[in-house]
Amino acid sequence: MTYQFIILIVSNIRPFGRFSSHLPRIARSSMPKKVFDAFVKKVTLDVRAHYHVGERYLTVRQVAEKFKVAYATAHKGLRFLEDLGMFTAVPCSGILVKSLETRLGISGNRVVVLSFSGGKLFNDAIADGVRSACAPHGITVDIGDVSGREVRSLSFGDHLLGLGADGIVAASFDDSALAFYHAMMNGQDIVSNVPLAELPLLPVVHTDNARHAAEAARFFAEKGITEVLVGSSRRFDGSDLRRFFHDRFLGFDQEARSRKLTVRYVHLFSPDAVAALDSFFSTFSRTKAVFSLEMVSNHILAAQFLRYGAPVRGNNFAVYDTLDSAFVHQGLPHVRAFAPSCRALGAAMARKLIDKWKTGRFTEPLCEKI
Numbered sequence: 001m002t003y004q005f006i007i008l009i010v011s012n013i014r015p016f017g018r019f020s021s022h023l024p025r026i027a028r029s030s031m032p033k034k035v036f037d038a039f040v041k042k043v044t045l046d047v048r049a050h051y052h053v054g055e056r057y058l059t060v061r062q063v064a065e066k067f068k069v070a071y072a073t074a075h076k077g078l079r080f081l082e083d084l085g086m087f088t089a090v091p092c093s094g095i096l097v098k099s100l101e102t103r104l105g106i107s108g109n110r111v112v113v114l115s116f117s118g119g120k121l122f123n124d125a126i127a128d129g130v131r132s133a134c135a136p137h138g139i140t141v142d143i144g145d146v147s148g149r150e151v152r153s154l155s156f157g158d159h160l161l162g163l164g165a166d167g168i169v170a171a172s173f174d175d176s177a178l179a180f181y182h183a184m185m186n187g188q189d190i191v192s193n194v195p196l197a198e199l200p201l202l203p204v205v206h207t208d209n210a211r212h213a214a215e216a217a218r219f220f221a222e223k224g225i226t227e228v229l230v231g232s233s234r235r236f237d238g239s240d241l242r243r244f245f246h247d248r249f250l251g252f253d254q255e256a257r258s259r260k261l262t263v264r265y266v267h268l269f270s271p272d273a274v275a276a277l278d279s280f281f282s283t284f285s286r287t288k289a290v291f292s293l294e295m296v297s298n299h300i301l302a303a304q305f306l307r308y309g310a311p312v313r314g315n316n317f318a319v320y321d322t323l324d325s326a327f328v329h330q331g332l333p334h335v336r337a338f339a340p341s342c343r344a345l346g347a348a349m350a351r352k353l354i355d356k357w358k359t360g361r362f363t364e365p366l367c368e369k370i
Helices: 002-013 016-022 033-050 060-067 071-083 120-137 154-162 177-185 209-222 243-258 273-281 295-308 342-359
Strands: 087-090 094-097 110-115 140-143 167-171 189-192 204-206 227-232 262-267 288-292 317-319 367-369
Touching (some): 033 060, 060 071, 071 087, 110 120, 120 140, 120 342, 154 177, 167 342, 189 342, 204 342, 209 288, 209 317, 227 295, 243 262, 288 295
Parallel strands (some): 110 167, 227 262, 227 288
Antiparallel strands (some): 087 094
């Protein structure tokens, strides 16, 4: 008992790194590597969220209590981070924060991709883009699952922290301000593709919907098109418009009006959609064109060209959304897209994370349009 009491006193009054040789009898942690790595990430997030360089960090025992790990695990984790340059042990001062980053740099960091869109093709394309940006830096990428979770709740913020990720790429979350704020205030790096008015400090990379849609209207007018059918699986009356779609609609409509284009807006799932498509395609000519306003409608409209035998030329069919650089439909030539692809968006979101890890802060502007 006496010997154990002395060990505890020494470890509490001396910097842990200086006395590792005096602690041979503390059992090595049997914690699995995956769990240990998650614990180290939690400590790292805690430092980044609540401390500045030069400030005193917790004692080994306080770390063990805060993160609910064994004393030996806390000791091992702190020594590990000291070796990586995050902490320094100073006599009579304790454990001080030396850096908010480790000497490992960004190699070995882990990004988790989360999507609330529910569309597998969209989710996979975003993840592929993230991987393409992360792979050259030795950053691993995993896809998380949010099915069945209440993404508006504070508990979802705890879930984000529990992922053990260095960074999170969040796609299509437009109602998760509380959860994101909670996670960010606890040191979690998050980049979203949806700006949240309630959370202006959220780093965002999103598509400039109005600008790209307006570019499409301008393109048609300059190519001699006078009449455009704009198709979408969403209604144009405002009853189910999300912000991104609303911006696309307005961007195209305003530019089309200024260019004196005749535009037919067709909700492709409405009862009168078949009649509207038949009326347009049965009299198809060189001055007519089709524009698909979102990904779901791409294939529906492409099928109409095949059904009516209308030739696809470089100026009469365009889409907004694509998985990659162009829209591909069997039996048709590649179709031009006017907005960055889902893969390009995923890569841009990942690069914002990478730039933050390299420089220590997110690049300005915090909300970027591509």
